[in-house]
Amino acid sequence: xxxxxxxxxxxxxxxxxxxxxxxxxxxxxxxxxxxxxxxxxxxxxxxxxxxxxxxxxxxxxxxxxxxxxxxxxxxxxxxxxxxxxxxxxxxxxxxxxxxxxxxxxxxxxxx
Amino acid sequence: xxxxxxxxxxxxxxxxxxxxxxxxxxxxxxxxxxxxxxxxxxxxxxxxxxxxxxxxxxxxxxxxxxxxxxxxxxxxxxxxxxxxxxxxxxxxxxxxxxxxxxxxxxxxxxxxxxxx
Numbered sequence: 543x544x545x546x547x548x549x550x551x552x553x554x555x556x557x558x559x560x561x562x563x564x565x566x567x568x569x570x571x572x573x574x575x576x577x578x579x580x581x582x583x584x585x586x587x588x589x590x591x592x593x594x595x596x597x598x599x600x601x602x603x604x605x606x607x608x609x610x611x612x613x614x615x616x617x618x619x620x621x622x623x624x625x626x627x628x629x630x631x632x633x634x635x636x637x638x639x640x641x642x643x644x645x646x647x648x649x650x651x652x653x
Numbered sequence: 654x655x656x657x658x659x660x661x662x663x664x665x666x667x668x669x670x671x672x673x674x675x676x677x678x679x680x681x682x683x684x685x686x687x688x689x690x691x692x693x694x695x696x697x698x699x700x701x702x703x704x705x706x707x708x709x710x711x712x713x714x715x716x717x718x719x720x721x722x723x724x725x726x727x728x729x730x731x732x733x734x735x736x737x738x739x740x741x742x743x744x745x746x747x748x749x750x751x752x753x754x755x756x757x758x759x760x761x762x763x764x765x766x767x768x769x
Contacts, residue, residue: 575758579694585743585760626694640709641758643696 545569548629548644556652561616563647565629568610575641576603576614577628585628588614621651656680659744659761666734667769674729674764676744684708685727686758687719688743696743702727731766739768 546567555561565574576588589596589603591612596603600619605612616623629644657678666672678685686709687699700719701709707719716732731738744761 577760583741583763583765585745585763587757587759590757628696630696640698640701641696646694 544645545642546629546631546644548627548647550647551645552648552650554650554652555619557620559619559651561619561623561649561651563614563627563629563649565612565614565644566610567612567629567631569631569642570634571607571610571631572634573632574605574612575630575632576612577630579626579628579646581625588627616649619651621653624649624651657744657746657759657761659742659764661764662762663765663767665767665769668734668736670734671730671732672734672766673731674742674744674766676727676729676761678725678744678746678759678761680746680759682746682748682759683724684747685721685724686745686747687727687729688745688760690741690743690763692740699742700727700729734766734768736768739766741765 549564573590573592575590578586578588591603591605600617602615614627626646626648628646630641632641660675664672684703686701688696689699690696698711699713702721704724705721718730719727721727741763743763745758747758
């Protein structure tokens with residue numbers, strides 16, 4: 543069993559739909575990251591959070607430390623949001639040097 | 654200007670060869686990383702350097718040797734390439750992780766290595 547699990551593995555939705563991607567982890571962490579990997583392969587960091595909620599444009603990330611769970615939400619989804627979304631966690635004994643990654647969620651938004 | 658750059662973008666080579674991938678960041682970050690993304694798209698850390706010193710060395714064959722000539726560069730040299738080394742290799746950088754609360758990692762565009 544992976545230390546970081548994401549669900550769903552694949553998600554297809556219509557443009558405009560509200561999207562939720564979930565991440566659960568089984569270890570203690572100092573922070574959780576959400577990354578976006580574009581179809582061309584490039585990786586972009588979206589959020590790093592250790593508590594509460596962060597918002598950037600149409601993207602919202604939340605984390606519940608007690609439940610060891612985080613969600614990434616996309617409002618008013620658009621085809622350009624199509625990408626693989628990856629959750630990663632930093633263990634408590636390190637800073638961000640050592641990330642453990644989930645297997646990713648492939649999101650496809652249909653026009 | 655590109656924040657984290659890698660060269661080459663694509664690398665195709667024969668088994669047994671020695672090759673290097675270069676990474677440079679112009680963000681003034683103290684820490685740099687190498688990740689390997691396998692065919693199933695799973696990312697795994699290989700190495701991490703902070704101010705030119707190795708701080709993480711995961712279970713990676715010793716054919717892989719990172720070299721950091723200065724804190725803006727972290728190159729990856731691979732000896733005696735094997736078929737299983739085929740993957741996409743990503744470089745990343747961040748501020749000193751112990752220094753703050755928002756040390757986001759910035760990734761390079763990746764280098765797709767194909768070993769024939």
